[in-house]
Amino acid sequence: MRQSNIGWLFLAPATLILFVVGFVPFIYILYVGFFDWNTNAIDPTLRWAGLQNYRSLVFDTTFLNSLARTLGFAFFVVVSELLSGYVLARALMADRLWGRQFFRTIHTLPIVVAPIAVGATWRLLCVPGFGIVPYYVKLWFGIDYNISTNAYHAFATAIIMDLWHWTPFVTLSLMAGLTALPKEPLEQAQIDGGNKLQIFWYVIVPMLKPVLLTTVFIRLMDALRSVDEIWMLTKGGPAEATRFIGLHIWINVFPKTDYGYGAAMSLLTLYVTIVLSWLLFVAMTGRKGGAQ
Amino acid sequence: MNSFVKAACVGFISLGVWSSTALAQDSWWKTAAQPYQGATIRGISESTPASKYVEQVLGPKFTEETGIKVEFEATSWDQMYDKAIKDMEANTGIYDFVYIEQDIVYTYLARNFLVDITKTLADNAKIASPDFKPENFTTFLNYFKDPKSGNVMGVPMEAFIKPYLYRKDLFDDPAIQKAYKDSTGADLKPATTHDEYTQIAKFFTEYGADKELWGTTVQASSSHPAAFYEFFESIAPTFGVYNWGINGTTFAATEANGGQMNSAAAKKALNYWVGLLKYAPPESTSSTWDEVAGTFAAGRAAQGLVYGENAAWIATDESKSTVVGKVGVSLPPVEAGVMEAAESGKGYIGYYDGGAFGIPHSSKNKDASLLFLQYIGQASVQTDWVLAGSRIVMNSTYDDPKIVDQDKKMNGYYTLMREDGKLFAGAPPFPFHSQVLQVVAPFIYKAIVGEIKPDDALDQAATAAEAELVKLGYRK
């Protein structure tokens, strides 16, 4: 390691760009959040409101519901992707699996599909009256599946869509982690007579922890950001059943032009996200003592 | 000196020759557009059949005559608003003319987004076409006049009513008529009251149980403003609740403060409308105006309220519609007393929809765009445009033989529009259109999916709307 400020020179261009497109906007919402500002109000200018926007937000059930819904969604998808990803990774590693490479390639496909196209595709599948999913669910199970009237169906579909899109990523990263595990502790545990569950919980999980945390970290952050797919699939409906926080902010800021309130909302959301990611980040790297 | 005279003479003669050939080609447009040769004007519009015609026919024709290029973007309703408003709000100058839907014109006027067309033409006679006469237009033009000066701010490009369409083939089928009589005791004919409408919807839903046929369309998307519009602009007025139930002077919405949004009539209307979902195909709860038209065109509904812009293709275009020649048109069903109120001018029974093209202040090619707007505002371009987009903005168009002929194929839609158009009205003059819409719509969605009762939905919506109006500073 060279002790020198020349290092900063190399960092400077990247830092400058991120400062302009990442930090300045942050300062700007911080500022706007203190004002009452709607360009379609009788007075379309910025009017000082102090903490009023934040005070309203704390009691705004639509906002809080949307935030809770987003966290719930993220929790659901991350847990189920982790579970199914593990099972699939194991299955893909089975000793004699014919066509392993083929399966792996197919499985990688959803990862690169644009979220907006994923949403469009799932809309084609699920839209009432047209899609095949409502038709066959009715035919085979007798259930009136309808994502535009039933909040549970819509929410579940959003989760399943996310599973389709991102489980492959979890599978592949867990598989990478599993492949890299040393063999000895596993063999030792088998000799010691541990059952499968015990081996999984006391041997595999601790060894896999860094991989698990990284995967959770990335998936959680992405799940909290979901907007595109949901927008295409349900437009946040029925009613507000799938109106996740990103979409809620968009509605307040653009069609409603409620800039002040939207800024406060954005800032609070950013805060929640950063706290979550910071906690995970510390969990990921904490043992080694601080970041890195 | 000599040479100067010569040059002047040559110039003069050539000018004369040039202008006489111009006259011979009857191109006032070419002369007027001379200074703007090679300019490109850019417009944005909602993708309706009428807009498509502007994009594919009128734009290229104008370019051919004037040398001014027209780039025309026809996109969805949501996107059109999003883009046009952002452009004008940011003063970017991307668009030289924008689509102004009748319901947003008040916002645009309040924000001072638009160029005053009357004044600009008066100030600049060189670009004022003799063929552009505001008095040619129907009264629909009045929506696009500045209330203070009376000046024209937009050139109407489409106008429709939202009529009641029904399947004439089914209504006229003797076997069905008999079955209807047997089951209800009444004669099968287009409904004039809400009870009749519901009864017919119920009958056809039962009759069509194994035929992929339902009783009615409902534009009840549970997450798109289309639902808000159908309820407040097409259903509530037929129950005598006008202007979204918001008082235009006090901006009260709740009944307690003198509004009507949660009045007994409004609640009856929402209960009726949500009740229709029982007799509507499953796609209704995800239907905007497009899907409603699509459902009707696919022969999946026996009756419905369908925007007029789609009436023509549903009734005549065999490549897209399976019900060509089977479409009847009538006035929407109403509550007792509402028709009388509408006839006396105190109310209205449905939505008179449409839009105009206007020029934003941010445009960098105002004169060239003004030429284009006048070009599409000539009486001579109207007829073929109507055939393509079933939109009528000039009185003279109704009498054109081609239109009379198409009117027959559509079972009298144009006649209905001409004679009863006065019973319909545009959206209320609210500059806070989008804001209140975004606040109220979720309650309508919740009523559609049954998350809350229609009565509660309107109570909560009215309270929320009032709070928003206070926040915006309209309601004191």
Place this chain on the structure above:
Amino acid sequence: MRRSGIASFVLWICLTILTLLPVWWMLIVSMRPRVKLYSKSFLIDDLYWDNFLAVLNSSSFLQYLWNSLIVATSNAALVCALGLLAAFGLSRYKISGGDNVFFWLITNRMAPPAVFLLPLFLLFTKWFVFGDFMLFDTKIGLILLYCVFNLPFAIWLLKGMLDGIPLELDEAARVDGATTGQVLSNVILPLARPGLAVTFILTWIFAWNEYLFAATLTSSADARTVTTALAEYVSVTGTNWGEMAAMAFLTTLPALIVLGFVQKHIVTGLTFGALKG
């Protein structure tokens, strides 16, 4: 073990069907004429290409495709160049507060984009204005903006890779009299080339797939990208599912082609180099 092989095989067959089903349905719908759309059959009835032709013939779609290509490629190139420099700085120099800077860089990638829509819109239209030029509705604007999520990603990925290049190689070069620039270009660059390729392709895919920023900060055919075209098209055509499916397919195609090149590295890439695939 044999039994588990067969069970896995069956599981994977089912899974492959599930994975492909949405894509297959999209393809079927894209090849159906409008009047046959309500058919629920899983088979391609006939080779009907009009939906694809309609999409490809609309001039604006090709323009959007072109915009996407320019934005994604320029952004990926920019991000790789700046990312390599930054990673070199972070990996080879002891920078005071370097860890904090690094954490801040990564935070940018994790922040929900919706949060930045309002300030970016206002900045792009009111503040970052130079005479007649404003960043709103320009490709340049998007290219810069996509750095907000791609640059941290590239830095993280490339730092991991540079950390793996032994420091001794630098020192050896320096002993031979190489300047810092020469170390970077003659020692680091050749060794980092495979890593750079993966970074380039992944950031390219992210930029290609991005929707929310593009939808908010562009408006006309000058700058709109193909993902916004898809979203627009869906609502424009309403019930014209056939064309929508065709367009969704065309939007996805380039990323699928590119996937072929990075399939093996995708895990390494997506986990920020934390895992080796």
